[in-house]
Amino acid sequence: MSGREYAKSLLERIKARDEDVKAWAYLDEKRAMQEARRLDGIPKNNREPLHGLPIAVKDVIYTKDMPTQFNSNRIRHAHADFMS
Secondary structure: OOOOHHHHHHHHHHHHHHHHHOOOOOOHHHHHHHHHHHHOOOOOOHHOOOOOOOOOOOOOOEEEEEEEOOHHHHHOOOOOOOOO
8 A cells, every 4th residue: 555545545534533533633634645645756675664654743742834722722823933
């Protein structure tokens, strides 16, 4: 299975369940698919054991280019210029 196929299946699962689960404060589907495509382009002999493994980051950790709201509606759309 390619990274793109795996990412697509995960995004479909999130869409199907997140209205009930509400686990995602922010999800950039376009970026996830772009990263999957980029990682699929790396030759298999140059990949590390966790190559392409997606991760979720709790919204209390500063991440560049993603909002951090500390699970609070009062701090919506806060962005950091750095990665924690």
